[in-house]
Amino acid sequence: MTVRVVRAPWVLTGRAPSPALPRCAGEGEGAAAHLSGGRLAEPPPRSGGEGGGGAATTPALIADGAVALDGDLLLAVGPAAEVEARFGPGERLDAVLLPALVNAHTHLELSHLHGRVPGGDGLPSWIQLLVAARAAEPESDIAVEDGVAALTRFGVAAVGDVSNGLGSIPWLSRAGVAGTVYQEVFGFTGPRIERALAQARLLAERAPPLGPGLRRVLTPHAVYSTHLPRLVELLAAGPASLHLAEDPAERRFCSEATGPFAGLHRSLGVTDLPRLGRSPVEVVARHLRPGTLVVHVVDLDDEDRALLARSGATAVLCPRSNLHIGGRLADLPKLLEAGVPLAVGTDSLASAPSLSPLAELATLSRAWPEVSPLALLQLAWNGAAVGAPAVGRLEPGRAPGVLAAPIEREELGDAPFDPCRWLLDVFGREELPFTWLARHRPEPSA
């Protein structure tokens, strides 16, 4: 065994082992506690935890911390003095060490449309522009490969990649990115969805092999695009990802069977559009469960948030895409307060400027400065949401992927350095590249 010890001014240990978010010094219980009164991050614990010790006792932030690695396997994490006492003196890095990240919603196959689909007029208009751009421009393997390389640069070890053509599988597999490829189908009428499902099954049979830790599941696109009985079956069949409540036009479609989405269906010859329910969330709520991702959730009311929280589904926020398409963000403080499990995604390059989850969190941080940066970082450490449970937490005995975010020495300066805020406001906002100390190695499934 060759042990590598790396010591750094700050080590973040990642997601709390339980579904609850981590408690920070000065915080009480419950999600609402993460809405700290000011911009100040949590005062970091200076001690505690045991080198390589139990998950329950390792603090979320360790000042002067260290990791011990055997290849990609994490042997220990804790205060540097404790880790070095066990494994010998470490190399020193001016960096923040942290677990690898998760981009829980993207569409790599749209990478060739980077900057090509204008937004600002809401989702129905944007979809029409997207469909036209896709028809005009063939997909590009090079753009997908570049997208996967960018994910690696941005510290991403696991994805939720929504795909119609499954073209991302070889690139993700080759790069060792884990998670889920959500093979998406849509079709509002019975015949259309049956055709889409048949095509999807054929495509899946011919799909290239999946890399370690990567799985493929069939998934419905959205309530306004997918035949409801089939949509419900797909949600019941296992993990799935559903675009939900991205735009007020969806609510209108569900509650009144009017508006641009209804117009689109009528133009396709659908004459008997039913009213589906009060809101898109209400239409599907009882079919959601842990393992379902609901993506965007911008247009919610209190009742919707309560339904989501009860379902156990994870809401994936894609703030920069939402701003580009509709000029609106999901209400993060209200989602935290309601106790809805959360993750973050970028959406595709057709609506987001890059595939960096930290840059998404920087946008949320600017919009909601009252939410603590450590609470925000939790959204990028939700490996379990995409079927990669080891990703997002430095847990000894696993290989979650370990990142170093290099700090310029002068940034450490004399003013108190807040590593979580720096990660969002400087490293994330500027989209700086991570150094990988260890890669994620998924454990073989039992």
Ligand SMILES: [Zn+2]
């Ligand atoms: Zn999407």
